[in-house]
Structure formats: C-alpha cells, structure tokens
Amino acid sequence: MLDSAQDTFAASDIDSSKTIATLTAILTEPQNRYGNKASSVKERAIYLLARTHCQAQSYNEVVALLTGSACSPFFENVTKAKCAKVVRAVLEIVCALAADEFDIQQQICNNIIEWTIQEKRSFLRQRVQAKLASVLYNQDKYGEAQTLVDGLLSELKKLDDKQLLVETHLVESKIHHGLRNLPKSKAALTASRTCANAIYVGPGLQSSIDGMSGVLHCEEGDYNTAHSYFLEAFEQLDQLESDKHKGKGATGVNVKEGSALSCLKYMMLCKSSPSHNLISSVARIGARSNKADVDISGIISSKQGVKYAGRDIEAMSAIASAAACRSLKDYETVSEKYSHELQDDILIKHHLKVLHEQLLESNLIRIIEPYSCVEIDHVAELIDMPQALVEKKLSQMILDGKMNGILDQGKGQLIVYEEGEKDLAMEKGLDVIENMDNVVSSLFVRSNALRTTMA
Numbered sequence: 001m002l003d004s005a006q007d008t009f010a011a012s013d014i015d016s017s018k019t020i021a022t023l024t025a026i027l028t029e030p031q032n033r034y035g036n037k038a039s040s041v042k043e044r045a046i047y048l049l050a051r052t053h054c055q056a057q058s059y060n061e062v063v064a065l066l067t068g069s070a071c072s073p074f075f076e077n078v079t080k081a082k083c084a085k086v087v088r089a090v091l092e093i094v095c096a097l098a099a100d101e102f103d104i105q106q107q108i109c110n111n112i113i114e115w116t117i118q119e120k121r122s123f124l125r126q127r128v129q130a131k132l133a134s135v136l137y138n139q140d141k142y143g144e145a146q147t148l149v150d151g152l153l154s155e156l157k158k159l160d161d162k163q164l165l166v167e168t169h170l171v172e173s174k175i176h177h178g179l180r181n182l183p184k185s186k187a188a189l190t191a192s193r194t195c196a197n198a199i200y201v202g203p204g205l206q207s208s209i210d211g212m213s214g215v216l217h218c219e220e221g222d223y224n225t226a227h228s229y230f231l232e233a234f235e236q237l238d239q240l241e242s243d244k245h246k247g248k249g250a251t252g253v254n255v256k257e258g259s260a261l262s263c264l265k266y267m268m269l270c271k272s273s274p275s276h277n278l279i280s281s282v283a284r285i286g287a288r289s290n291k292a293d294v295d296i297s298g299i300i301s302s303k304q305g306v307k308y309a310g311r312d313i314e315a316m317s318a319i320a321s322a323a324a325c326r327s328l329k330d331y332e333t334v335s336e337k338y339s340h341e342l343q344d345d346i347l348i349k350h351h352l353k354v355l356h357e358q359l360l361e362s363n364l365i366r367i368i369e370p371y372s373c374v375e376i377d378h379v380a381e382l383i384d385m386p387q388a389l390v391e392k393k394l395s396q397m398i399l400d401g402k403m404n405g406i407l408d409q410g411k412g413q414l415i416v417y418e419e420g421e422k423d424l425a426m427e428k429g430l431d432v433i434e435n436m437d438n439v440v441s442s443l444f445v446r447s448n449a450l451r452t453t454m455a
Helices: 002-010 016-027 036-055 059-063 072-076 080-097 102-119 122-138 142-159 162-178 182-196 203-219 223-246 259-285 311-325 328-337 339-343 346-368 376-383 387-399 424-454
Strands: 373-375 405-408 413-416
Touching (some): 036 059, 122 162, 162 182, 182 203, 203 259, 259 311, 311 328, 328 339, 339 346
16 A cells, blocks of 8 residues: 555656545554554655645645644554654655745644643654754744744753754854844854764754854855855765765755755855955055956856856856946846845845945045045936935945045035045154053052051
C-alpha cells in the first residue's frame, strides 16, 4: 500500500485524495501493529502524508496532522526518541515545501508546543520553540521572537545543550540585527561561535554562522572581511544545493533555496562598497572612481557564479556600474527597474540607502566646486532634483562639516568659503587655558582638604 501511495504521489496528474486515503488507512490500520517493520512503514507514511498535504496546499490538514487522530496512535506506541525524530522531520518537510507560509508554520509549531507541554516532553518542546523563534523572525515579529529566545536560552544554559545553543544564539543574533542593535547581535554571534567550537557543526549551520558574521562586518564597514565570510558561506551553500539537486549527500541538511544566491549578492555588494568611501574622499577634487575598484565581473563569470545568472545578478551589476560612474540618475533608474530584487533584503536595502546618500553628496560637491556663490535652484536644475530636497541636503552637509559655507535663504543662494589655514596659536592658547583650569581646580581641592584637616 505504501509503495502504491508513493507511486501516486510521484504522478502529479493523479488526485492527491487517493494518496491521503491510502496513507491514513496505513496509520489507522485495525491490527495496531508496531513492530520494527510496521513502525518504519508508518513513519514513512507520515512523511509522505505531510508532503502530499503540502503539495495539495491543504495547509489546515498539515496543521492538524501531528496532533490529530491519524498520528496519535503511532506516537503513543513508539519511543520518545522516535517520536521526537518524526515530529522534527515533519516540521522540516513543511518548512521546506511551504517555505513562504509562515503563518502555517507558526500554527504547527504552537500546536506541537502545546502537545509537548501536555506530554511533558521538554527536549522536543525546546527544539520546536527554537524553530518557532526562527519563524517569528522571518515574520518580522522581533519582539515575540526575542521574548521566546530569552526564556529558551535560560533553560538551555542549564542543560548545556551545545547544538541547540548554537542555533538559538544564531537566531538571537539575527533578531538583534533586525532591531538594529548591532552590539547585542555581535555578542550573540560570538556566543554561538563559542558553543560551535566545542562540537561538530554541519555545513548548513556553519554557512549560516559565516553568513551572519559577514553581515555584521558589512554593517561595521569592514567589507574585505565581510566578503571573505560571504565567500566561505557561498561555497558551502553552493555545494549543499548542488548535492540536494543531485539527490546525494544532503540527507538531513536543511538548506533554504536561494541562500547561495543571497551570499553571492552580498559578495557583489562588498565589492562595490569600498568604492563608495573612495567617491566621498575624492569628491572635493572632482575625481572619478576607478572602475577596477568596483569590477565584479570575476565573481559572476566564475564557474559557480554563472549558474546563478538572472535578474538579481543583473541588478547588483547595474548598481556597481552606477557607483563606478558616480551617476545618481543611473542609480535611481536601476533602483526603480529592479525594486523587487534590491528592496526585499534588509542588508542590501540599508547599504543601497547609504550609497544613495554618498552619490548625492559627491554629485552636489562636484556641481558646486567651481563656484564661490551659486543659486540653489540652479544646483537643483543641474542635479534634476526638487529644490527643497537639495536645500535640505546642503544644510545637512554644512552641519556635518562636509562643506564649508552657508545658505542664504533670503536670496536662495549657497555661499562657499575657501578652506583657510588653521590658527595654531589659537589652538595652543586654548590648550594652555584648559591646563591652567585643571591646575587651579586641583589646588582648590587640596586647599579644601587642608581646611578640613585643620578644623
């Protein structure tokens, strides 16, 4: 019967109801056989039933699968270890086949957690709670995820479960990054790495740790180190995805589809980002960045990179070209054309916003460089932007010290001052006054101490 159900599942043109009926009959057979062979057959039936429901998009049935009447007799007659294995496997199947159905994943996790609390199965509950935290993070519910992770970590530290501590600290690091709390994110990642050094970590989890390390270094502006981490993660994920498609060597490894492509995009982002700083540093003299600094052709033309060619890679290549040419108009055109590919990722969205600001500043400096006094509407006309936005950006640059000048709003002009030599005598005079103030304050403290002693 199981072989027949598998053949029915493999044939996509056959109604899935027949497969579901066959598999349910295997699980609820009246003889209630739970020997080694019978348990193995029923275990495979549960896995196939989960896949069938996901393929038929019967997500309500998937939610009630593990805690419903079909699987309850099986769980009551097998060991707790076997039960935990089946539950985790079904959860991974659902997350893989319904990767974007986060609400369904959350419902399944909540149902399993309620069941484990009733059955007093703490270890399985902790595993499922760690998965639920990851699902909540993917739903951008950072507050709920953080509360769940904090309670889970306090339990895991008492049990010293290294494997689960690695995964939970990694999720905690991602949550803090989503909240833009980089110091705590870095601390959580360090804790995850510390636990990972004490045990064997699979390539899938190791690539996640390397990828998160690259993200944090990228946020700190250390693009060379970030690129190295992304390269390590990309090579591991590319190999895992290749093995998964070939059907070998990927057993038990849960690799999210498209993870390698994300790492490749991050690598291209890191190759482009150093040129941003170069643009800002040379903008005062109107120099253009060297296109060799943002040459990413070596990444996308490699043997591994060619198979990921598509709109995502085209978008990153176009952004790199716009950065190399210091063209704000090209950047805006690319951002509008590839909005889905560039705005759906938190890291890329944040750094492209930074790039836009740097390109805007460098273009403004290049325009006003020949003038000592220029009308703001003329600058806005040259850069093809609203005058109010240009005026706001110029005032911000003056306040940040990136430009020496003032805005005459009455006349609508920008007056640029030449940078004069610093008055060293004034600076040294201020240092002398500061030192004298420290000496007088110290003598005053000593005089008060002497008065107290004499009294």
